[in-house]
Amino acid sequence: MSDSTRKTFLITGVSSGFGRAFARAALDAGHLVFGTVRNEQAAAEFRSLDTARARAVQLDVTDFSAIRPCIDKLVQDNKPIDVLVNNAGYGHEGILEESPLEEIQRQFDVNVFGAVAMIKAVLPEMRQRRSGHIINVTSMGGFVTMPGVAYYCGSKFALEGISEALAKEVKDLGVKVTSMAPGSFRTDWAGRSMTRTDRTIADYDALFDPIRRAREEKSGNQLGDPAKAAQALLRIVEAPNPPVHLLLGSDAVQLVKNKLAALQEELQQWEALSLSTDFSA
Numbered sequence: 001m002s003d004s005t006r007k008t009f010l011i012t013g014v015s016s017g018f019g020r021a022f023a024r025a026a027l028d029a030g031h032l033v034f035g036t037v038r039n040e041q042a043a044a045e046f047r048s049l050d051t052a053r054a055r056a057v058q059l060d061v062t063d064f065s066a067i068r069p070c071i072d073k074l075v076q077d078n079k080p081i082d083v084l085v086n087n088a089g090y091g092h093e094g095i096l097e098e099s100p101l102e103e104i105q106r107q108f109d110v111n112v113f114g115a116v117a118m119i120k121a122v123l124p125e126m127r128q129r130r131s132g133h134i135i136n137v138t139s140m141g142g143f144v145t146m147p148g149v150a151y152y153c154g155s156k157f158a159l160e161g162i163s164e165a166l167a168k169e170v171k172d173l174g175v176k177v178t179s180m181a182p183g184s185f186r187t188d189w190a191g192r193s194m195t196r197t198d199r200t201i202a203d204y205d206a207l208f209d210p211i212r213r214a215r216e217e218k219s220g221n222q223l224g225d226p227a228k229a230a231q232a233l234l235r236i237v238e239a240p241n242p243p244v245h246l247l248l249g250s251d252a253v254q255l256v257k258n259k260l261a262a263l264q265e266e267l268q269q270w271e272a273l274s275l276s277t278d279f280s281a
């Protein structure tokens with residue numbers, strides 16, 4: 001790959017799952033990849049993927065004041081960042097009434113505020129160069145919901161909204177923004193990474209226990225292949241007009257289609273009431 005086609009990627013959370021798969025695919029395609037990790041062992045593992053083009057840096061995305069210096073250090077002797085992939089994130093699972101407020105604060109700190117802090121650190125330079133692509137990994141849970149993931153879905157709906165609005169702000173400034181919303185993929189998301197709030201209220205047993213059990217049983221056997229998601233990522237990075245939203249996985253496509261149809265139906269059913277609230281001319 002020539003210097004002019006080689007891009008510099010910054011991917012958060014490259015220790016496993018999507019982040020690792022995205023980094024691997026970008027390295028295989030000849031790009032330079034900066035990856036964030038949270039401990040020295042993960043850093044060493046990441047560097048070993050490609051001693052010349054895989055650079056690891058330790059960063060917890062909720063350590064907002066550490067982000068700017070970390071990026072400055074990374075780009076010091078290198079080309080500026082062409083592609084930011086806000087991938088770092090985790091799922092909180094728990095019935096809303098049972099789950100402490102601290103859990104939603106932590107969920108938003110990582111999945112929303114961490115991503116926004118990363119964007120604010122790379123955007124000025126992208127805007128000045130009139131070039132760059134920001135990719136936010138959201139979720140089908142940013143479009144559809146189910147009981148027991150209110151905090152997680154809230155965070156992913158928030159990141160979807162932020163992404164979409166940002167795309168409109170920077171579209172004439174040469175910066176592209178895409179939110180990538182995966183369905184269920186085979187990563188550590190529902191395994192070691194998930195935070196599960198303990199059950200305390202029996203009224204929710206019938207609704208939620210089967211959902212929790214099913215998610216635990218399915219972990220490791222999800223339909224989605226992270227390596228194929230990584231090929232999709234490379235494709236949108238090369239696209240002259242990438243989408244603002246991209247779903248990944250057959251489950252995501254079907255569930256979001258169902259949601260849109262149900263929304264349309266409800267909108268029509270209550271349209272007269274919705275229209276009744278304007279001032280009369």
Ligand code: NAP
Nearest residue numbers: 013015017018038060061088089139184185187188189193
């Ligand atoms: P994963 O294998 O658990 O990877 C999550 C990555 O995020 C890890 O590298 C983890 O680092 C990192 N991370 C977590 N909290 C962080 C923090 N505060 N600061 C920095 N890094 C942090 O799960 P994954 O599925 O690949 O998750 C990646 C993204 O995909 C997440 O945003 C997730 O919500 C989203 N997603 C996943 C699915 C799915 O089915 N897998 C579906 C839709 C969306 P450590 O190793 O240090 O914990």
